[in-house]
Amino acid sequence: MIVLHTMERRYPWGTLRSTFSSKTKVVLEEKGLAYRVERVRIGDVWKKVPEVLAKNPLGKVPWIDDGDITVYDSSVINEYLNDRYPEPPLLPADPVARARARALENYADEIILSVHVPKIWMPWWSPPDQRDEQEMDKARTELRERALPFVEERLGGREYLAGDFSLADVPFMSLAMVLQVDGMPLDGLPNVAAYLERLRRRPSYRAIDPRTSLEESAGREA
Numbered sequence: 001m002i003v004l005h006t007m008e009r010r011y012p013w014g015t016l017r018s019t020f021s022s023k024t025k026v027v028l029e030e031k032g033l034a035y036r037v038e039r040v041r042i043g044d045v046w047k048k049v050p051e052v053l054a055k056n057p058l059g060k061v062p063w064i065d066d067g068d069i070t071v072y073d074s075s076v077i078n079e080y081l082n083d084r085y086p087e088p089p090l091l092p093a094d095p096v097a098r099a100r101a102r103a104l105e106n107y108a109d110e111i112i113l114s115v116h117v118p119k120i121w122m123p124w125w126s127p128p129d130q131r132d133e134q135e136m137d138k139a140r141t142e143l144r145e146r147a148l149p150f151v152e153e154r155l156g157g158r159e160y161l162a163g164d165f166s167l168a169d170v171p172f173m174s175l176a177m178v179l180q181v182d183g184m185p186l187d188g189l190p191n192v193a194a195y196l197e198r199l200r201r202r203p204s205y206r207a208i209d210p211r212t213s214l215e216e217s218a219g220r221e222a
């Protein structure tokens with residue numbers, strides 16, 4: 001059984017999960033694979049303890065163990081899962097369409113999940129009185145005005161970013177999770193707002209839904 005190493009924690013305002021690990025959880029769910037979650041201590045990740053570095057030299061989550069193979073980095077893991085467990089395919093067949101899907105996935109990772117989302121998501125892992133609301137508001141404005149207009153335009157009349165649901169949409173499942181907790185308004189971004197709602201209705205979202213407890217999202221039987 002595949003083991004997903006991740007950070008997840010229960011708070012009064014929901015179960016919070018690592019955004020990058022949630023990408024991998026969604027792919028495991030979409031593929032119908034058997035897996036279990038192993039929660040890594042948050043302090044061990046921040047301190048980069050040797051046990052974490054031995055599994056992922058970046059000192060981050062996620063990584064997976066698939067039998068005796070360890071794979072780290074959410075995008076690399078998701079490509080590995082899609083190659084090794086091809087059904088259902090999560091990339092288009094045509095090479096050009098595949099490249100476009102990967103480019104959109106990369107945009108979401110590099111700009112949305114790496115730059116803007118942490119400034120909104122990390123404070124939710126602290127008590128309310130320790131959050132800098134002004135900084136959070138600044139990050140919300142930047143996400144709305146700088147990063148999401150490109151996604152709004154790309155979506156146009158489409159249901160998903162690259163044909164059927166694909167790896168390009170997977171990081172946006174994590175964004176859907178973050179904004180469910182944060183409740184940031186998406187004024188002027190109707191395509192993005194409808195798209196995130198569509199993503200939340202996918203059965204795989206349940207495994208990262210902030211309303212789903214740790215116990216109910218600890219893995220799945222094949």
Ligand SMILES: N[C@@H](CCC(=O)N[C@@H](CS)C(=O)NCC(=O)O)C(=O)O
Pocket residue numbers: 018019020021045046059060061062072073074075
């Ligand atoms: N490119 C990596 C990024 C992973 C990442 O930044 N994970 C966060 C949690 S969502 C983490 O472990 N942060 C701890 C740190 O940066 O020290 C991936 O896609 O897996």
